[in-house]
Amino acid sequence: MIEFRLPSLGADMDEGKLLQWLVKPGDEVKKGQIVCVVDTAKAALDVECWHDGTVHALLVEPGTTIPVGTLMAVLREPGESPAAVDEKLARLARERPAPVAAAPVPAPVAAPPPARASAAAPVPSERRRVSPAARKRAAELGIDIDRVAPGADGTVSIEDVERAARAAAPVAPTAAAERAVQMRKVIASAMARSKREIPHYYLAEDIPLAAATAWLAERNAQRSVTDRLLLASLLLKAVASALRRYPEFNGYWRDGAFEPGAGIHIGVAISLRAGGLVTPALHDADRKDIDAINRALLDLTQRARAGSLKLAELTDATITVTSLGDRGVASVWGVIFPPQVAIVGFGRVTERPWVLDGEVRALPVITASLSADHRASDGHRGGLLLAAIRDRLQAPDELAKETE
Numbered sequence: 354m355i356e357f358r359l360p361s362l363g364a365d366m367d368e369g370k371l372l373q374w375l376v377k378p379g380d381e382v383k384k385g386q387i388v389c390v391v392d393t394a395k396a397a398l399d400v401e402c403w404h405d406g407t408v409h410a411l412l413v414e415p416g417t418t419i420p421v422g423t424l425m426a427v428l429r430e431p432g433e434s435p436a437a438v439d440e441k442l443a444r445l446a447r448e449r450p451a452p453v454a455a456a457p458v459p460a461p462v463a464a465p466p467p468a469r470a471s472a473a474a475p476v477p478s479e480r481r482r483v484s485p486a487a488r489k490r491a492a493e494l495g496i497d498i499d500r501v502a503p504g505a506d507g508t509v510s511i512e513d514v515e516r517a518a519r520a521a522a523p524v525a526p527t528a529a530a531e532r533a534v535q536m537r538k539v540i541a542s543a544m545a546r547s548k549r550e551i552p553h554y555y556l557a558e559d560i561p562l563a564a565a566t567a568w569l570a571e572r573n574a575q576r577s578v579t580d581r582l583l584l585a586s587l588l589l590k591a592v593a594s595a596l597r598r599y600p601e602f603n604g605y606w607r608d609g610a611f612e613p614g615a616g617i618h619i620g621v622a623i624s625l626r627a628g629g630l631v632t633p634a635l636h637d638a639d640r641k642d643i644d645a646i647n648r649a650l651l652d653l654t655q656r657a658r659a660g661s662l663k664l665a666e667l668t669d670a671t672i673t674v675t676s677l678g679d680r681g682v683a684s685v686w687g688v689i690f691p692p693q694v695a696i697v698g699f700g701r702v703t704e705r706p707w708v709l710d711g712e713v714r715a716l717p718v719i720t721a722s723l724s725a726d727h728r729a730s731d732g733h734r735g736g737l738l739l740a741a742i743r744d745r746l747q748a749p750d751e752l753a754k755e756t757e
Contacts, residue, residue: 354409354427354428354429354433354437354438354441354442355404355427355428355429355632356424356427357388357402357424357425357426357427357684358422358423358425358429359391359400359419359420359421359422359425359558360400361421361668362420362462363623364490364594367389367420367421367422367542368418368419368421368540369393369418369419369421370391370393370394370414370416370417370418371389371390371391371392371413371415371416371417371418371419371425372389372390372391372392372397372412373389373390373414373415374388374389374411375387375388375389375390376388376389376408377408377409377411378408378409378411378556379408380407380408380456381406381407381409382404382405382406382407383400383405384403384404384405385401385402385403385645386401386402387399387400387401388400388401388402388408388426389425391572391602393694396665397660398662398663398664399663399664400434401664402428404428404430406428406429406430406449406536407428407429407431407433408428408555409426409427409428409435409438409442410426410427410442411425411669412424412425412427413425413426414425414719415651421613424485424577426626428499433450437482437733441657442731445635447600448682450479450493455534457609462528464466464557478644482503482507482508482509483498484508484509484510484511485669485701486510487501487509487513487514488510488680490511490514490515490630491514494514494515494518495516496517496521498514499516501513501514502517506519514712520643524568534537536626536628536629536630537578537628537629538627540629540630543690544688546691547688547690547691548688550691551606551689551691551694551726552726552727553689553724553725553726553727554584554687554725554727554731554732554735555686555719555722555723555724555726556723556732556735556739557580557684557721557722557723557739558720558721558722558723558736558739558740558742558743559705559718559719559720559721560715560718560719560720560721560742560743560746561707561709561710561716561718561747562584562702562716562717562718562719562746563716563717563750564598564746564747564748564749565584565587565746565747566584566702568749568753569582569584569749581645582643582647582706583647583650583651584702585641585650585676586621586643586646586647587649587746587749587752587753588699588719588743588746589619589621589635589638589674590638590641590643590647590752590753590755591742591745591746591752592619592638592672592697592742593617593619593638593639593641593646594596594639594689594741594745594752594755595738595741595742596617596639596672596738596746597639598741599730599734599737599738599741600613600614601694601729601734602646602694602695602723602725602730602731602734602738603671603672603695604671604693604694604729605618605657605671605692605693605694605695606691606692606693606726607692611694611728611729614671614672615636615669615670615671616636616637616639616640617637617638617640617672618634618635618636618669618670618672619634619635619638619640619670619671619672619673619674620634620635620670620671620672620673620674620690620693621633621634621635621650621653621654621673621674622673622674623653623654623657623658625657625658626658629666631654631657631662632667632670632675632690633656633657633666633667633670634666634667634668634669634670634671634672635649635650635653635726636649636665636666636669637754639755640648640756641756642753642754642755642756643752643753646673652656653666654737658673663679669694671695672689672693672694672695672696672697673687673689673693673695673696673697674696674698674699675696675697675698675699676698676699676700676721677688677698677699677701678699678700678702679701680701681701682700682701683700683702683703683720684696684698684700684720684722685698685699685702685722685724686724687724688724688740689724689725689726694725694728694729694730695724695725695726695730696723696724697721697722697723697724697742698721698722698723698724699719699720699721699722700720700722701719702717702719703717703719704716704717704718705718721739723735723738723739725727
């Protein structure tokens, strides 16, 4: 018998809401096949099954919110009989009960809202003039006509009534706004855990970008507006290249030891229009040239804001890079996203005095920062990582072509 439980779709996920089953009892399932869609605080994600088998029973109804680890379905292994699965399922329930998914709770019926009114103090209607049309409109809208402030001529008109109704109407939060609030709660919980458990250390390096910005300007002059290279893509490429030399920053801290990442999968911090933040992974960034990274970055940003990211993109980032330069900040000091062991930040590009070849010149400069886990690395190695990022950005032509 194969147990299909709700996986953790991110270190900051505690629960999820089953939106849809894509299989039914009796269906054959292959390893890697999408079997359901689960809504998390960050996105609705397709969830794969990692075993071959036959769906025996679906144990959770769509619309149910369940904690991570809940038994959602059971599958029969190839050649296994339904009776054998029923027996194992009964024994499992007796020996180690699985978390039980609560049935969806019907939404409470909202009480009718109180009559809306303007903030004006009640004034007896006989002391002022009220047009019949205004009195009728106030009754339709549930407005106390005695609380509606009159116009400049002392008469309460339809416009005065409707103005009072608009002022008193509650603003219902949108679904996007509610998701953003929930997402911030989830992020805050993960960051609080990070600060409690991870011994952070912080380093920064000012990096001259004269060569990089000149290279970008030259390349973009030959491209269409939609095909132009972003400075962010070059920065990501520099980080990926430097991580090859200093792999202790690329991976996870699990079970008291460092676990190297299977690849250099950079989590890119992307702000959402309605609020909140996601960090989908740009996979194998060190193996992509600058054009491939640029396309991947634009695609990730578009799909993140459309809520159509893939499961792997939200779960297997090996390091995070955040850039707040377009928000006007000079530098950013990130909080490590557990179980990762480092986060690199970039501020805005500014013209600064810089000594070059014995002369003081005005050059574009960016501040790169590193927040790292002292259990996996130390300040000496962190300084070397930042220096490697700096050096890579001084030779953008070579960096852009690097794939192996």
